[in-house]
Amino acid sequence: xxxxxxEHLVKKFDNLSAVNNISFEVEEGTIFGFxxxxxxxxxxxxxxxxxxxxxxxGWTFIAGHDCMKEPAEVRKSIGIVFQDTTLDKDLTAYENxxxxxxxxxxxxxxxxxxxxxxxxxxxxxxxxxxxxxxFSGGMKRRLEVARGLIHRPRVLxxxxxxxxxxxxxxxxxxxxxxxxxxxxxxxIFMTTHYMEEAEVCDRIAIxxxxxxxxxxxxxxxxxxxxxxxxxxxxxxxxKTKEEIKRLFGFDVSEKGEELxxxxxxxxxxxxxxxxxxxxxxLSVRLQRPTLNDVFLKLTGKAIREEEASEGDNVKEYxxxxxxxx
Amino acid sequence: MEFNAIYVIVARxxxxxxxxxxxxxxxxxxxxxxxxxxxxxxxxxxxxxxxxPYIQFIFPGxxxxxxxxSSIFSSISIIWDKEFGFMKEILVAxxxxxxxxxxxxxxxxxxxxxxxxxxxxxFPFIGFKLGIFQIIEVILICTALSFSISAFGIVxxxxxxxxxxxxxxxxxxxxxxxxxxxxxxxVKLLPDILKLISKLNPLTYGIDAMKHVIFKFxxxxxxxxxxxxxxxxVIIGTSIIFVIVAGKLFERKx
Numbered sequence: 108x109x110x111x112x113x114e115h116l117v118k119k120f121d122n123l124s125a126v127n128n129i130s131f132e133v134e135e136g137t138i139f140g141f142x143x144x145x146x147x148x149x150x151x152x153x154x155x156x157x158x159x160x161x162x163x164x165g166w167t168f169i170a171g172h173d174c175m176k177e178p179a180e181v182r183k184s185i186g187i188v189f190q191d192t193t194l195d196k197d198l199t200a201y202e203n204x205x206x207x208x209x210x211x212x213x214x215x216x217x218x219x220x221x222x223x224x225x226x227x228x229x230x231x232x233x234x235x236x237x238x239x240x241x242f243s244g245g246m247k248r249r250l251e252v253a254r255g256l257i258h259r260p261r262v263l264x265x266x267x268x269x270x271x272x273x274x275x276x277x278x279x280x281x282x283x284x285x286x287x288x289x290x291x292x293x294x295i296f297m298t299t300h301y302m303e304e305a306e307v308c309d310r311i312a313i314x315x316x317x318x319x320x321x322x323x324x325x326x327x328x329x330x331x332x333x334x335x336x337x338x339x340x341x342x343x344x345x346k347t348k349e350e351i352k353r354l355f356g357f358d359v360s361e362k363g364e365e366l367x368x369x370x371x372x373x374x375x376x377x378x379x380x381x382x383x384x385x386x387x388x389l390s391v392r393l394q395r396p397t398l399n400d401v402f403l404k405l406t407g408k409a410i411r412e413e414e415a416s417e418g419d420n421v422k423e424y425x426x427x428x429x430x431x432x
Numbered sequence: 433m434e435f436n437a438i439y440v441i442v443a444r445x446x447x448x449x450x451x452x453x454x455x456x457x458x459x460x461x462x463x464x465x466x467x468x469x470x471x472x473x474x475x476x477x478x479x480x481x482x483x484x485p486y487i488q489f490i491f492p493g494x495x496x497x498x499x500x501x502s503s504i505f506s507s508i509s510i511i512w513d514k515e516f517g518f519m520k521e522i523l524v525a526x527x528x529x530x531x532x533x534x535x536x537x538x539x540x541x542x543x544x545x546x547x548x549x550x551x552x553x554x555f556p557f558i559g560f561k562l563g564i565f566q567i568i569e570v571i572l573i574c575t576a577l578s579f580s581i582s583a584f585g586i587v588x589x590x591x592x593x594x595x596x597x598x599x600x601x602x603x604x605x606x607x608x609x610x611x612x613x614x615x616x617x618x619v620k621l622l623p624d625i626l627k628l629i630s631k632l633n634p635l636t637y638g639i640d641a642m643k644h645v646i647f648k649f650x651x652x653x654x655x656x657x658x659x660x661x662x663x664x665x666v667i668i669g670t671s672i673i674f675v676i677v678a679g680k681l682f683e684r685k686x
Contacts, residue, residue: 157524182526193517197448209440210525254521 110135110262110294111156116165118151125151127317128165133296133310135261136288140308141298142398148317149298150190153266156296157187170261183211186255186293187264192247194254196240200231203239204254211258225253228290229283245276249283256291263287265297269304281307302398313402320405325398332396332404335373338365339380341387354383433534437527441535442542445506449543456547459505463498463551467491467558483652487558492642493615495570496635498551499544499578500613504606506540507585511592529682533586533675540582541575548574562646569645576667577638583674584634590681614639619657637666 111133118126126148133139141149154160156167158178166173172180194203201222208218226232229249239247248268255263265284269277285307287293297308305311306325313321313328321328341347344366348359355376357368370376373393381388402408449455471487471494478486513519522532552570555562562570588601612626613635619627630636641663643656650656656663 159520159523179526179528182524185524187520187524189517189520191517193519193521195444195518196516197451198444202444202447206440206444207521207525209436210522210527212434212436212526 108135109133110170111139111296112166112168113152113156114166116152116155116167117163118148118155118160119163124317126155126162129312129314129317129319131312131319131322133262133294135294136292137309138285138288138295138297138307140305140311141296141314142300142302142305142311142402143298143314144300147300147314149314150266152314153187153264153296153298156181157185157264158182183258184261185264186258186260186262188248188251188255188266188268190266190270192251194239194247194251197238199236199238200226200242200250201235203250204257207254207257213258221257225256228256229253243276245272245280248272248276248280252280252283252287256287256293259291260293262294262296263291265295267298267300269299269301277304302402305398311398313398313405315402315406321401328398328401329396330371332400333369334371335376335396336367336369336394337373337377337380338362338367338390338392338394340365340389340391341384342389343387347384347387350384351380355380434527434531437525437531438535438538441522441532442539445509445536445539446542449506455505459498459502459547460550462501463494466497467494467551467554471558482654483650484647484654485559488560489654490616491555491558491560492639492646493613495548495551495574495642496577496613496615496639497610498548499574499638500581500606500610500635502544502547503540503578503581504585504588504601506543507536507582508589508592508598508601510536510586510589511595511597515594530675530679533583533678533682536586537579537582537675537678540585541578544578544582545571545575548578560646566645566648570642573638573641573645573664573667576664576671577635577641580634580638580667580671580674583671583678586678587674587681590678609633609635612636614643614657618653618655621653634666634670637663641667 109132113132114130116126116129117124129148129152141152143149151160155162156169156174158174158181161175168174169181170184172184174181195206198206204222204226205218208222213221223232223235226235229252231246231250231253234242234246239250242250252263252265252268268284269280272280281304284295284297287295299305308325310322310324311328312319321331339347344361344364348361348366351357351359351366351368357370359366359368361367373395377391377393381391467487467490471490474490475486510519513522549571552567552574588605592601608629612622612630613633614630615635619630619636619640622630637658640656640658641660644660644663647655
């Protein structure tokens with residue numbers, strides 16, 4: 108069953124289209140990723156889905172409720188971890204969570220138990236009476252995820268959950284996010300501009316300039332690049348090149364001391380090639396395509412390049428626009 | 433009504449208020465300075481045959497000042513909440529905007545009333561003899577006035593996104609509201625234009641109501657400026673209007 112449904116969603120800030128006619132569905136119990144450079148429209152989409160922003164046109168439904176017409180129902184079914192922390196730093200971890208429990212009308216006799224449960228789940232139970240301002244970035248993020256789970260939402264939004272975290276906390280957070288659908292019966296909708304992080308998703312939508320340019324599982328998307336790249340170094344590169352071309356029909360190119368070629372099933376291709384070429388092989392390595400290659404192929408640019416250019420303009424624009432209200 | 437949500441919004445503000453000793457000390461210190469320094473100094477200047485000694489005259493005004501500062505500060509903490517993101521946590525919750533506004537207004541009410549009671553407890557030191565019913569009546573007025581001013585503060589806070597605007601609010605709203613509230617001088621003695629502005633100021637009526645209770649039988653120039661009924665009606669009326677306006681402004685989506 109599709110728990111999130113988005114149809115022809117458009118959001119314009121004056122003449123600037125932050126989201127430009129996107130449609131997609133997310134299946135219940137899966138991890139869905141929105142992947143794209145900063146300013147591609149990811150956060151704007153989340154803000155519309157969680158009822159903070161109204162769309163210019165289009166429809167959005169969560170758990171069967173219209174985000175525009177039934178915001179209260181939608182809010183009950185979602186939990187959110189925003190890009191920037193939304194904890195009260197002057198309260199303790201426990202107080203922040205209990206606040207949330209009251210706000211979401213968790214029954215009186217369950218409040219304490221649920222708060223303690225999620226604190227244990229994110230490994231922060233020992234620190235529950237410490238003020239949040241003493242917490243590290245990773246701890247705060249974990250606490251926010253915990254908070255988002257207290258009211259047992261059906262969808263948990265994670266907007267760039269690992270932004271600003273060190274590599275170790277990032278890895279820990281992912282381990283823990285992966286367990287969420289199974290342990291808490293929740294669907295995850297996340298955004299990221301880190302390609303490696305999108306690998307945990309069941310399905311990914313690649314978004315650029317407010318449009319979805321590709322959608323599918325990580326494996327499917329990588330297939331679109333054309334397969335794996337095999338690098339070979341031999342004693343006689345010229346002769347090998349000829350041979351591979353003749354026997355396997357691959358286009359072989361040269362880069363430094365290595366030859367390389369693209370093939371769909373690199374891992375089964377290699378043994379065959381070595382058997383045929385014989386003794387001259389010095390080294391072989393296989394490179395799997397990454398989502399970065401997918402993005403590169405689709406847009407002609409690497410995802411990081413955009414960060415300082417167009418993306419920031421949109422952000423600046425949105426900020427300026429907000430200030431006027 | 434979402435009582436759990438309203439309760440927890442008030443509980444949070446109260447907890448933070450108790451923890452921030454410096455905030456408590458500074459909000460108590462300001463009225464004390466005005467009362468005992470400005471009040472004592474001006475007493476020498478104002479003729480004693482106006483009926484009420486000046487230091488006694490400004491006492492209701494100082495209570496009003498305590499409420500004004502404390503309520504507005506409490507409400508514009510919403511701007512802090514916006515800047516540090518906590519407001520988003522509240523806004524995405526399944527809680528009506530109206531309940532959020534009521535919760536915030538009650539937070540300001542609780543905190544301001546506590547401070548006003550602390551200042552009120554000083555009355556014997558400036559030569560007042562107040563009966564228990566007078567004290568209760570003043571506290572009730574303080575509570576209602578705190579609610580009205582807190583709700584007004586929320587309306588203000590909805591117009592600002594960052595704390596940079598704080599000095600603007602301080603200099604162009606809070607200070608004029610204080611000076612044109614009948615706190616320092618009777619409204620009836622002001623020039624026409626200032627009299628008009630004072631009449632548009634909700635704080636004026638709160639202070640006037642307290643004057644009715646504290647200077648019961650006074651008839652001279654220092655006596656209250658409006659009738660008690662009008663005072664009470666304005667306090668209650670503005671409370672309702674400000675809460676509704678604040679609720680509407682909160683409802684707005686971009």
